[in-house]
Amino acid sequence: xxxxxxxxxxxxxxxxxxxxxxxxxxxxxxxxxxxxxxxxxxxxxxxxxxxxxxxxxxxxxxxxxxxxxxxxxxxxxxxxxxxxxxxxxxxxxxxxxxxxxxxxxxxxxxxxxxxxxxxxxxxxxxxxxxxxxxxxxxxxxxxxxxxxxxxxxxxxxxxxxxxxxxxxxxxxxxxxxxxxxxxxxxxxxxxxxxxxxxxxxxxxxxxxxxxxxxxxxxxxxxxxxxxxxxxxxxxxxxxxxxxxxxxxxxxxxxxxxxxxxxxxxxxxxxxxxxxxxxxxxxxxxxxxxxxxxxxxxxxxxxxxxxxxxxxxxxxxxxxxxxxxxxxxxxxxxxxxxxxxxxxxxxxxxxxxxxxxxxxxxxxxxxxxxxxxxxxxxxxxxxxxxxxxxxxxxxxxxxxxxxxxxxxxxxxxxxxxxxxxxxxxxxxxxxxxxxxxxxxxxxxxxxxxxxxxxxxxxxxxxxxxxxxxxxxxxxxxxxxxxxxxxxxxxxxxxxxxxxxxxxxxxxxxxxxxxxxxxxxxxxxxxxxxxxxxxxxxxxxxxxxxxxxxxxxxxxxxxxxxxxxxxxxxxxxxxxxxxxxxxxxxxxxxxxxxxxxxxxxxxxxxxxxxxxxxxxxxxxxxxxxxxxxxxxxxxxxxxxx
Ligand SMILES: *[C@@H]1O[C@H](CO)[C@@H](O)[C@H](O)[C@H]1NC(C)=O
Ligand SMILES: *[C@@H]1O[C@H](CO)[C@@H](O)[C@H](O)[C@H]1NC(C)=O
Ligand SMILES: *[C@@H]1O[C@H](CO)[C@@H](O)[C@H](O)[C@H]1NC(C)=O
Ligand SMILES: *[C@@H]1O[C@H](CO)[C@@H](O)[C@H](O)[C@H]1NC(C)=O
Ligand SMILES: *[C@@H]1O[C@H](CO)[C@@H](O)[C@H](O)[C@H]1NC(C)=O
Ligand SMILES: *[C@@H]1O[C@H](CO)[C@@H](O)[C@H](O)[C@H]1NC(C)=O
Ligand SMILES: *[C@@H]1O[C@H](CO)[C@@H](O)[C@H](O)[C@H]1NC(C)=O
Ligand SMILES: *[C@@H]1O[C@H](CO)[C@@H](O)[C@H](O)[C@H]1NC(C)=O
Ligand SMILES: *[C@@H]1O[C@H](CO)[C@@H](O)[C@H](O)[C@H]1NC(C)=O
Ligand SMILES: *[C@@H]1O[C@H](CO)[C@@H](O)[C@H](O)[C@H]1NC(C)=O
Ligand SMILES: *[C@@H]1O[C@H](CO)[C@@H](O)[C@H](O)[C@H]1NC(C)=O
Ligand SMILES: CC(=O)N[C@H]1CO[C@H](CO)[C@@H](O)[C@@H]1O
Numbered sequence: 001x002x003x004x005x006x007x008x009x010x011x012x013x014x015x016x017x018x019x020x021x022x023x024x025x026x027x028x029x030x031x032x033x034x035x036x037x038x039x040x041x042x043x044x045x046x047x048x049x050x051x052x053x054x055x056x057x058x059x060x061x062x063x064x065x066x067x068x069x070x071x072x073x074x075x076x077x078x079x080x081x082x083x084x085x086x087x088x089x090x091x092x093x094x095x096x097x098x099x100x101x102x103x104x105x106x107x108x109x110x111x112x113x114x115x116x117x118x119x120x121x122x123x124x125x126x127x128x129x130x131x132x133x134x135x136x137x138x139x140x141x142x143x144x145x146x147x148x149x150x151x152x153x154x155x156x157x158x159x160x161x162x163x164x165x166x167x168x169x170x171x172x173x174x175x176x177x178x179x180x181x182x183x184x185x186x187x188x189x190x191x192x193x194x195x196x197x198x199x200x201x202x203x204x205x206x207x208x209x210x211x212x213x214x215x216x217x218x219x220x221x222x223x224x225x226x227x228x229x230x231x232x233x234x235x236x237x238x239x240x241x242x243x244x245x246x247x248x249x250x251x252x253x254x255x256x257x258x259x260x261x262x263x264x265x266x267x268x269x270x271x272x273x274x275x276x277x278x279x280x281x282x283x284x285x286x287x288x289x290x291x292x293x294x295x296x297x298x299x300x301x302x303x304x305x306x307x308x309x310x311x312x313x314x315x316x317x318x319x320x321x322x323x324x325x326x327x328x329x330x331x332x333x334x335x336x337x338x339x340x341x342x343x344x345x346x347x348x349x350x351x352x353x354x355x356x357x358x359x360x361x362x363x364x365x366x367x368x369x370x371x372x373x374x375x376x377x378x379x380x381x382x383x384x385x386x387x388x389x390x391x392x393x394x395x396x397x398x399x400x401x402x403x404x405x406x407x408x409x410x411x412x413x414x415x416x417x418x419x420x421x422x423x424x425x426x427x428x429x430x431x432x433x434x435x436x437x438x439x440x441x442x443x444x445x446x447x448x449x450x451x452x453x454x455x456x457x458x459x460x461x462x463x464x465x466x467x468x469x470x471x472x473x474x475x476x477x478x479x480x481x482x483x484x485x486x487x488x489x490x491x492x493x494x495x496x497x498x499x500x501x502x503x504x505x506x507x508x509x510x511x512x513x514x515x516x517x518x519x520x521x522x523x524x525x526x527x528x529x530x531x532x533x534x535x536x537x538x539x540x541x542x543x544x545x546x547x548x549x550x551x552x553x554x555x556x557x558x559x560x561x562x563x564x565x566x567x568x569x570x571x572x573x574x575x576x577x578x579x580x581x582x583x584x585x586x587x588x589x590x591x592x593x594x595x596x597x598x599x600x601x602x603x604x605x606x607x608x609x610x611x612x613x614x615x616x617x618x619x620x621x622x623x624x625x626x627x628x629x630x631x632x633x634x635x636x637x638x639x
Pocket of ligand 6: 279280
């Protein structure tokens with residue numbers, strides 16, 4: 001890091017040099033600093049075609065974020081793509097900090113040629129997660145990677161320490177450019193992706209694959225596989241020839257351990273399983289095959305990797321291990337219902353997971369959300385309660401902070417529990433009662449398996465059922481040990497119900513993980529608002545907050561000596577800034593900046609979605625940057 005680069009708070013990126021991963025983990029401070037150069041690579045050709053693949057520091061999938069409970073992750077993202085970019089951290093709860101969630105409703109995009117640093121904490125979490133680019137359909141081009149949150153040393157884990165851990169990211173893949181797919185989505189009937197990659201590599205059995213993945217094991221040892229479905233559309237059944245798996249964790253919860261021959265993983269879900277190398281030392285097939293598809297053994301849509309024993313005497317052979325009938329959803333449903341929460345084990349904390357449970361809670365509110373499709377103004381859209389989400393130029397979170405939403409969204413315009421009469425496009429923001437238990441029923445009117453994710457929370461998966469949900473459906477709920485996670489599948493023609501405790505104020509995305517559905521409107525935001533003015537409740541915007549849309553950056557501050565509106569450093573309790581989640585006493589018209597909030601200029605006609613780093617006090621930021629840099633070098637020097 002040259003001293004010069006610190007001068008500009010937000011630096012124009014030199015995109016030519018990308019292969020410079022900077023991984024520094026400072027054990028004592030529990031800060032993890034990462035520099036990510038995100039670019040398009042045309043030479044990887046995982047599916048044999050020379051489409052752009054989104055890499056991070058040249059890697060596909062991107063680098064592992066290997067964190068421990070409560071670590072603080074600093075990810076400086078350099079956008080070397082020609083599309084605006086945001087990353088979201090699937091399943092990371094961003095306690096009191098939806099500013100770092102990285103979806104269109106919370107952050108202005110990082111423009112091409114720019115960089116921006118996320119800073120977030122893995123507060124009170126453990127488990128298996130992943131990250132991915134959240135906007136512009138970029139996920140279909142890659143850019144995803146694994147996140148592990150390890151237990152702190154003082155917390156015991158409910159299984160013996162494995163010999164090694166492997167990240168297993170599998171997902172479907174289009175063999176054409178994400179840009180082509182994106183441009184055709186609204187107008188043409190785009191076929192689902194027809195390839196399957198495991199850790200960015202094609203099938204062992206398909207000679208079009210450039211390479212295939214090998215998991216190395218030693219006979220007699222046990223391994224932890226951290227599995228995520230990073231794809232865009234297909235659910236997969238995962239299995240290993242001649243080997244069983246023990247399911248131990250999902251999306252941050254320890255489950256009651258069950259032995260499985262195969263595991264269904266839906267889009268956006270994560271699991272960890274233990275696999276013991278207890279067979280003869282040869283090679284074995286590792287298979288992920290699509291649900292609800294007749295894809296044959298050797299099709300590109302069947303992922304095949306290799307489990308390779310040390311001193312293996314033969315390559316993988318025989319036929320692929322049989323999975324369940326891909327159209328037998330009953331198998332999948334029964335398996336889902338058998339995944340329950342281990343109430344007695346500790347997780348991020350030593351007290352039992354089950355000490356916070358739903359066996360006796362009072363529901364304050366029920367959301368009934370129905371996913372469907374509709375044609376709106378001639379284009380095909382996905383809808384929730386007949387509303388197709390319309391992404392405003394201004395992130396909801398910014399509007400919330402600067403103008404109590406005025407001019408960008410209106411809270412509860414659309415019903416949370418009935419479908420709009422006509423299909424419309426709109427900015428669907430639903431309120432949730434702070435600390436009032438909320439039941440969310442997700443119904444699927446589509447003919448594919450849907451998968452829903454809520455940012456900011458884990459939820460209790462209390463039930464699934466056929467047809468329409470009715471209040472009597474509650475009689476089949478499991479309120480004793482429902483699994484706690486953040487992504488739940490919804491089978492076609494069925495519903496899934498979850499309970500969530502909205503104790504995390506902020507603006508939170510509730511979305512279909514199926515990329516096309518999400519991109520075409522199957523999402524909404526849930527606003528959790530806490531009237532308590534204590535600033536400890538929700539974090540103030542970060543110092544490097546990007547502005548865009550209605551709230552444009554102020555004109556450049558000419559000289560550092562000119563007094564700027566005072567904004568305290570984040571670590572100092574803010575004396576003059578109003579608590580972030582509390583709206584200004586009266587909503588000012590958008591052109592009047594709210595009292596003592598940094599003054600963005602409002603330009604309703606702002607067309608190019610430019611976003612610039614907001615820099616209230618250049619002097620101070622410069623000092624801060626230099627100080628950070630100095631202490632950084634000091635730490636490296638003493639490392
Ligand atoms: C991840 O972090 C843990 C805890 O610090 C460490 O034991 C492990 O070796 C790390 N794994 C990788 C792949 O870096
Ligand atoms: C951009 O990167 C530089 C380091 O190259 C860093 O000092 C600066 O804080 C980053 N900008 C933002 C907005 O994160
Ligand atoms: C690849 O496999 C197909 C059959 O799946 C076969 O027809 C073809 O000849 C193979 N190509 C090469 C280069 O081996
Ligand atoms: C297994 O070993 C091979 C050969 O050394 C290596 O190329 C491969 O990356 C290893 N696999 C994993 C998942 O580490
Ligand atoms: C649940 O966790 C406890 C405590 O770690 C462990 O002893 C027990 O085996 C686990 N139960 C199951 C069914 O996995
Ligand atoms: C392992 O190899 C031995 C000797 O080749 C054979 O008898 C046995 O059936 C094999 N076991 C398995 C599980 O394949
Ligand atoms: C899959 O195969 C079954 C049985 O062969 C057939 O009934 C069904 O129509 C096929 N489905 C698709 C989508 O091709
Ligand atoms: C691929 O699968 C089809 C259908 O199962 C089969 O007919 C064909 O022989 C297979 N090809 C190869 C190369 O295995
Ligand atoms: C369940 O809740 C009711 C009402 O809040 C309370 O009276 C009762 O003691 C609770 N039961 C248990 C087992 O916690
Ligand atoms: C911000 O800038 C003003 C004017 O240059 C200066 O007086 C003040 O000390 C700065 N604040 C901080 C925290 O550096
Ligand atoms: C802010 O918006 C909310 C929801 O629309 C409304 O209930 C509240 O009264 C507004 N606050 C102010 C200060 O206008
Ligand atoms: C899994 C499997 O069937 N492996 C076999 C592959 O072929 C060798 C040699 O014929 C056998 O020893 C393995 O059992």
